[in-house]
Amino acid sequence: MSDTRRRVKVYTLNEDRQWDDRGTGHVSSTYVEELKGMSLLVRAESDGSLLLESKINPNTAYQKQQDTLIVWSEAENYDLALSFQEKAGCDEIWEKICQVQGKDPSVEVTQDLIDESEEERFEEMPETSHLVDLPTCELNKLEEIADLVTSVLSSPIRREKLALALENEGYIKKLLQLFQACENLENTEGLHHLYEIIRGILFLNKATLFEVMFSDECIMDVVGCLEYDPALAQPKRHREFLTKTAKFKEVIPITDSELRQKIHQTYRVQYIQDIILPTPSVFEENFLSTLTSFIFFNKVEIVSMLQEDEKFLSEVFAQLTDEATDDDKRRELVNFFKEFCAFSQTLQPQNRDAFFKTLAKLGILPALEIVMGMDDLQVRSAATDIFSYLVEFSPSMVREFVMQEAQQSDDDILLINVVIEQMICDTDPELGGAVQLMGLLRTLIDPENMLATTNKTEKSEFLNFFYNHCMHVLTAPLLTNTSEDKCEKDFFLKHYRYSWSFICTPSHSHSYSTPSSSISQDNIVGSNKNNTICPDNYQTAQLLALILELLTFCVEHHTYHIKNYIMNKDLLRRVLVLMNSKHTFLALCALRFMRRIIGLKDEFYNRYITKGNLFEPVINALLDNGTRYNLLNSAVIELFEFIRVEDIKSLTAHIVENFYKALESIEYVQTFKGLKTKYEQEKDRQNQKLNSVPSILRSNRFRRDAKALEEDEEMWFNEDEEEEGKAVVAPLEKSKPEDDFPDNYEKFMETKKAKESEDKENLPKRTSPGGFKFTFSHSASAANGTNSKSVVAQTPPATSNGSSSKTTNLPTSVTATKGLTVSSRLEWSAVIIAHCSRDLQGSGDPTNSASQSFSQHIFSAYTVPATG
DSSP states (O other), rough: OOOHEEOOOOOOOOTTTTEEEEEEEEEEEEEEETTTTEEEEEEEEETTOEEEEEEOOTTTOEEEETTTTEEEEEEETTTEEEEEHHHHHHHHHHHHHHHTOOOOOOOOOOOOOOHOOOOHHTTOOOOOOOOOOOOOGGGGHHHHHHHHEEEEEEEHHHHHHHHHHHTTTTTTHHHHHHHHHHHTTTTTHHHHHHHHHHHHHHHTTTTHHHHHHHSSHHHHHHHHHHTOOOOSSOOHHHHIIIIIIOOOOOOOOOOOHHHHHHHHHHHHHHHHIIISSOOOOOGGGGOOOOOOOHHHHHHHHHHHHHOOOOOHHHHHHHHHTTTTTTHHHHHHHHHHHHHHHHHTTTSHHHHHHHHHHHHHTTHHHHHHHTTTTTOOHHHHHHHHHHHHHHHHOOHEEEEEEEHHTTTSSOOOOOOOHHHHHHHHHHOOOHHHHHHHHHHHHHHOOOGOOOOBOOOHHHHHHHHHHHHHHHHHHHHHHHHHHHHOOOHHHHHHHHHTTTOOOOOOOSSSSSOOOOOOOOOOGOOOOOOOGGGGGOOOOOOHHHHHHHHHHHHHHHHOOHHHHHHHHHHHHHHHHHHHGGGGOSOOOHHHHHHHHHHHHHHHHHHHHHHHHHHTTTTHHHHHHHHHHTTTOOOHHHHHHHHHHHHHTTOOHHHHHHHHHHHHHHHTTTSSSSHHHHHHHHHHHOOOOOOOOHHHOHHHHHHTOOOOHHHHHHHHHHHHHHHHHTTTTEEEOOOOOOOOOSSSSSSHHHHHHHHHHHHHHHHOOOOOEEEEEEEEOOOOOOOOOHHHTOOOOOEEEOOOOTTTOOHHHHHEEEEEOOGGTTTOOOHHHHHHHHHHHHHHHHTTTOOOOOTHHHHHHHHHHHHHOOOOOOOO
């Protein structure tokens, strides 16, 4: 036997009376020793695991439906179904079941399990009484018929016998003829009895009866009977709604009459279940399980028939993407695809895969790109739902499309950028659509569902694409709302057609300097709330919170790419502006972003934070929060507690050296005292290490390789010679993370200068009795490791003994060293000594000009100004 004949899908009925897909496998009928009998076994086709092991019980009622389904109940409220790929496989397993139960394979249902008393009672009945005796189908017998149907519902075996009798005698059609007569005669009592009869027949839960009742010939009369509920004063008008109000829209004419009939039938049966029939009671929940199955498998058949009609789908796509198609027609086409994709969820996995691949081949993604950019809100919403089905089915398929698209299109019209724009421009006050789109974006950029092969890695390729082509669109609202650059904001508003306003009206003129602009102390933004830009609009704050949530996800899952982006855009500084927002949830989102960065314990990030003084807005928020015990207070404390517990030395030292005076009064937690203790312990360890090193080695601890030192000195002095009399300012460059920080020697000198400057300028300012406030002392340039101080090089006059060639490269005044401590001046002297000692070799004259200049430098290096 071929595998396809035994290929089945296993379904179970859940508490909501919906069929859950348990997997696809191959079924067999085998004797199982543990179960002591013939059993149905289904093993998964993917890994061979056991999906189903069910003993064929002689008393279990099995039902065969629609030629490819076998349905049964194993226990109370536990229904199972096997859906076969081929009819032949279903027939073969059905024969095995009937053989075990001693039944004729021609029957479509076996016996029901009955209780003991019923079994004893029916054992006494003669074999000829296997069917229920039905009263004659006449008007005066309707009450008797209604009582009979109602009475059998409590007994499984009597329900089965009544169903067989109704089917064999064609009784349902006779009842519906009586309905027409009662309606014509306005026989209200008879109509009420017919309501009870038809409702009871539906609760018999038999697929064979449903096929009769839901045929084109009978279904409208069935609906008519269900209009006359005795509990209602006036009958409902369900038939009027189905025939006049509900309109069947064929976006493209359906030529297959069978398909059209199946669509009509499914809609009407769904209407009966959802609208007409009352919500079943606890005792009636199982009565309509077959009706649910009937609808479910109808939908499967509809999708399969549509998918096989390639001409129909091609025509739909052609009209959807045709510029000449009017808006109403396009709206109908999009809604059709939305419902089509919803129906596809009922397909088995292999069929669902084929379905979405067919849509992709026909061009569903380019079509979505067009309709998602339309102004019609309903069309955009439907397109978003379709896009969500595609992303859920195969994120890789969507990623592959957008990367190929990037080679042929501008960034503005890329599908992902269109999605981001829709998220940003969501007009819903609660941003419901934006939340849905943000979830789809997160799925697309999640490395966990990206494929890696030997030839290419989807993760690296897609993330490179996303950060080069899309990240600037995602962060545009964030950067705009934390900057006062009017030109940038105007361009952004014009380009993205924002439906919300930015409330960014500062009381003082300050601006953030980006990494690509020049830095000066006058342009540095303070942390005072009066002159910090924060979005006060609630909808804007919600949007920024969504963007921050996505960026936080990137920090956790994209190591290199997001680190490079944060460094180059100085993104964390811009995010921390939002700590001053009046919306606490937005401030917490900003804090969470920083917490994720610190949680990585990456020294690149730590150095970026300390050099940019980025703890300052966090500490200001803590101080502004005062003694209030709230979520913001707890979140900030947890951040510092993490640094203490994980013993992140660089951050601990930075916090204690710069902020401890303001934090030492916080005693309701021991976090800050613990940080101070950690700092002092580390300081003691360093001193002990230093004291254990011989003095002759200690004096040389800053010595560099002679050749490297010589090259650096020549470069420094040559530059001074070329720029004589001018201030030399280190250029600000956009660098990669590996180049964010200077070499060891320059790093040491920069730290010394920054520390000295902080000691003098950055003492906390008391804003109220017992309180402190900090202002930014580091710009974006500091964060990127650049130096804005000027170094003036002067050339001494030539001496009469002709030694000017030796002394013209020797600087006599270095203004950058004036703010240094004594130890820093000693280190500068080391450079001068090394240079001069090389020049003096061979001269032999201790009185020449180079010797005198050398003495002057030694003297000035050891002289400490009074201000120092």
